[in-house]
Amino acid sequence: MNEPLISFRGVGKTFQADDKDVEAVRDIDLDVARGEFVTLVGPSGCGKSTLLNMTAGLLAPTTGTVRYNGRAVDGVNRHTGYMTQNDHLLPWRTVAANIQVPLEIQGRSRAEMRDKIQALMELVGLLGFEKSYPAQLSGGMRKRVALARLLAYDPETLLLDEPFAALDAQLRLNMQIELLGLSRRLNKSVLFVTHDLDEAAALGDRCVVFTARPGRIRAILASPLPRERDLMRLRHDGQYVRLAAELWDMITPTLAATRGETA
């Protein structure tokens, strides 16, 4: 067995909020292999995003260690790229100029940037919108731009925090198909946080289920689906339906337990 790309060992994180401590996650042990697509699900506030932050080196764990490629993560981890529910495009830059940001930072030549942008625009299906401003695009198109910008600097690992949560069902399916295809083709490792259990079952090679706060790993379900899968037809795939149902059965008791808090 190869060494894992990302490995969490006994990881815990406690935040100081006002005068009381809030424990976000506790005792996390998790390995992610190179090229693996791992989905993280669990009730709100169970620290899934905290794990992504620690992988990116934006937060340090309170206990335990996070290792990336064998080395403890210490400071910003530039092998990772982040995408959240908010696309964080720069409104004063056109689509092409937005995708160009990471290339400018890398100090690429003008010709190189032009070719790369052209290739990325084609990859995410945005040809013809180079000169548009983000405010002129629909939510789905903005997501594509954000994805293209993410791929522009070619990070090894994609950290995606509910990236498609704000999209409607059809658009989301489209984006899922594209993301899965791209991550396979480019052999990216993906940590994907979502609240949508069907999405978690459809995309993951493995689904990690968390408990309510402090988040601990409750179960890790390996997907019976093949790596290359047709998301359009999953709805009629017995294995997928069983996996999704299993996730639902695990999450619903915690939902019932937290309902009193939120109501």
Next chain:
Amino acid sequence: MNRRRALAGRRFRLQLYRLGMAFIFIAAWQAASGPLIPEFFISKPSAILASLRAQVATGNLFFHIGITASEAFVGFALGALAGVAAGVLLGRIHFLADLLQPFILAFYSLPKIALAPLFILWIGIGMTMKIVLTGTVVFFLVFLNTFTGVRTVSKELEAILHLMGASERHVLTKVVLPSAVTWVFAGLRISVPYALIGAIVGELIASNKGLGFVLANASGQFDTAGVFAALLVIMMLAFALNALVRFAEIRLMPWKTSGAQLDREITI
């Protein structure tokens, strides 16, 4: 296409109504002056026009406009420049901002115009004094707006840029400064009338040239028409300065004015 024509028609009618209103107001003023209200208080449009024409004929008016405009413009530019620089600096360096906060607040609460006598002691009653006064007024407005703009840059966005390999300089030039531009312009826009306040109050207090002097001089001679004429010119100067800021805004922030979003549906 039809909708666009309807819109143009509506705009044309609006302009027509505006012109009509202005005409009625001026006519009423002309008629009321004398029979209803003593001309000494409100003068009359025809007298104001005559006063303007006389001052234009001697060429004096343009001299005074030039003085006030340069004071306002130079003061505005210097104050804005310093305000942006200080706003970015304190916006990025939290320690410095925390350290200076009470002092800045103390200065901010002081009406800047009250500093005029001090400036006269320091640098006399020439144009420099008006420029410094204007600059001081503009500085605070632009500084506060820039500071807010720099502070509202999303931490998440900064983190995303750092993951791309960005240095502090990259974050500053690619995110912080451009995103502060909107705020800077908000500051500049509200600064325009204040820049004129600085210049004109400075001239009212101590001067022998500029529109503030023209204003004070006319008032001292009980020349109501001259006072109104000076006010009219000051108003036009403010208009021109506003238009200048607006023009710079459109040129520097094309993403704000690209119209495509006007035609998009809104879903709630």
